[in-house]
Amino acid sequence: MDDQLVAAYLAGECTGAEKNAVETWRAASAGNAQAFERYRLLWEASRGREEDFEPDMQRAWQRLNPAPVLAKTHRKPGWFAWPGRVAAALLAGLLLAAGVYTYRLVREPAVAWVEKHTRPGEQRRLPLADGSVVWLNAGSRLRYPAAFTRPQREVFLEGEAFFEVARNEKKPFLIHAGGSTTRVLGTSFSVRSYAREPAVAVVVVTGKVAFSAGQTGQTVTLTPGEQGILRKKGNRLRERVHGDPNLLAWKTGTLTFRDAPLGQVLPTLEGYFGVRVRAAHPDLLNCRFTGVFRKPTLEEVLRVFAVGGDIAYRREGKHYLLSGNGCRQ
Numbered sequence: 001m002d003d004q005l006v007a008a009y010l011a012g013e014c015t016g017a018e019k020n021a022v023e024t025w026r027a028a029s030a031g032n033a034q035a036f037e038r039y040r041l042l043w044e045a046s047r048g049r050e051e052d053f054e055p056d057m058q059r060a061w062q063r064l065n066p067a068p069v070l071a072k073t074h075r076k077p078g079w080f081a082w083p084g085r086v087a088a089a090l091l092a093g094l095l096l097a098a099g100v101y102t103y104r105l106v107r108e109p110a111v112a113w114v115e116k117h118t119r120p121g122e123q124r125r126l127p128l129a130d131g132s133v134v135w136l137n138a139g140s141r142l143r144y145p146a147a148f149t150r151p152q153r154e155v156f157l158e159g160e161a162f163f164e165v166a167r168n169e170k171k172p173f174l175i176h177a178g179g180s181t182t183r184v185l186g187t188s189f190s191v192r193s194y195a196r197e198p199a200v201a202v203v204v205v206t207g208k209v210a211f212s213a214g215q216t217g218q219t220v221t222l223t224p225g226e227q228g229i230l231r232k233k234g235n236r237l238r239e240r241v242h243g244d245p246n247l248l249a250w251k252t253g254t255l256t257f258r259d260a261p262l263g264q265v266l267p268t269l270e271g272y273f274g275v276r277v278r279a280a281h282p283d284l285l286n287c288r289f290t291g292v293f294r295k296p297t298l299e300e301v302l303r304v305f306a307v308g309g310d311i312a313y314r315r316e317g318k319h320y321l322l323s324g325n326g327c328r329q
Contacts, residue, residue, distance in 0.1 A: 006039045023214045027156050027176050033143070037111060037150075111149065117141040118159070120274055123250070128155075131166035132173065137250050138274065139194070160192040162251045176214075180230045183210040189222075190248055200230040203247050213237045246272070255293040255301065262287045262305075262322075273298045276319045283326025284311065 008014040009022040026036045118124050118136050126134040129147045136142055140159020148171065157177040165173045167186025175182040178193035178200040187207025193200040202211045204222045211228035212219040213235050220239040222228050227242040245256040246268045255272060257265055263285035266277050275298060279285055287309045293301055302313045302320065311324040 003039075006036070010039065019215065023176070024179070033113065033156070034111060112146040113143055114146050115141065115143045128166075130168065130171075130173075133164045135162040135251050137161060137192075157191055157193060159194055160190065160250070162188070162190045162248065164188045178230070179214045179232060179235070181212045181214055183212070184208070190251070198232055200232070202228040203242060205248070211237070211239075253295040255296065257289050257291050259288050259290050261285060262289065262309075265289060265305075269298065269301065277302075278319065278321050279326075280321055280323040281326050283328060284322055284324060285326075286329050287311065287327040 005014065005018055006022060009019060014022070022036075026032050116124060116126055116136065118138050118140050120139050122138055124136045126136055126142065126144075128134065128144060130153060132153075134142060134144075134155075137160035140157070140161060142155060142157050142159075142161060144155040145153075151171065153168070153171050153173040155173075155175055157175055163173075163175065163184075165184050165186050165188070169185050173184050173186075175191050177191050178195075180193070180200045180202075182189070182191055182202055184207065187209060188205040189207075189209050190203045190205075191200070192202075202209060202222060204224050204226055206224055209222045209228075210219055211222055211230070213230050215235045216237075218237045220228050220237060222239060225241055226239055227247070228237065228239050230237045245258075249255050249268070249272055255268065257268075262279065266279065266285075269275075269277050277298075289305055289308060291301075291304055291308075293304075298320070302322075305311050305322075306313060309324070309327075311322050313320055313322050315321075
């Protein structure tokens with residue numbers, strides 16, 4: 001990652017696209033996250049330095065950009081404005097201030113990162129150092145510090161997880177996922193951000209959650225029963241009251257259907273069991289079902305549907321096919 005771009009990000013002088021580029025790079029790996037922390041420490045050191053500390057700006061510029069600097073420069077796509085360049089020079093100047101840098105590093109040691117993942121069909125419970133607990137859904141990955149020594153508790157998610165965050169008003173808890181940031185002090189909620197899906201979704205169970213689009217900075221505040229959705233294409237963020245009792249079925253182990261048409265039931269079954277289920281005729285999708293299933297198998301659910309809706313099912317390889325006369329609207 002370019003030093004000047006990171007400096008512009010820290011100075012608040014970069015464009016939305018540049019901000020997104022830095023945050024994407026930062027979230028890509030534990031090594032990138034550690035590198036960003038080093039930049040941040042230098043930046044904070046610049047605000048806490050002694051009054052008589054003056055970075056060698058000329059030498060800093062020479063290190064950042066050996067080529068002669070023209071009196072008139074033109075902004076290129078992806079570059080930031082003059083204030084950001086001054087910020088970059090200051091950052092480079094701080095690199096020369098070994099005393100300040102070493103002092104900050106002693107006070108804020110490097111973060112040791114832990115990464116856990118789940119395979120398809122697997123779920124894991126992950127206790128964190130601050131007393132928070134994370135349930136990681138299938139096909140997911142979570143990266144988090146072994147100890148939360150920074151002013152903010154930050155984790156990085158790919159996939160889906162349910163968080164029960166230990167309350168700490170002095171250290172907010174941040175989840176970075178799919179170009180979004182979820183910020184809380186102490187609450188319970190789920191975040192879903194699979195790379196193959198077009199949106200990031202947050203569902204709140206208790207407390208309050210601030211859900212933000214990383215590129216635009218747009219933020220919505222969510223309360224229990226509300227869901228925030230960030231469309232990756234176009235970076236559109238919205239909130240709504242959700243009425244789906246199965247959004248957290250993967251964690252609770254309970255599937256609930258109340259006069260639900262099969263057209264809504266099948267996507268729920270596919271998401272819960274990770275198996276494709278198809279209807280042989282469109283009229284089948286109009287048939288409605290009611291029932292509550294506690295930690296069922298897929299065939300247990302299908303047997304109930306078969307009896308209640310005059311529907312037959314059969315397995316075809318890794319998929320299931322439903323057949324029957326169906327229901328007319």
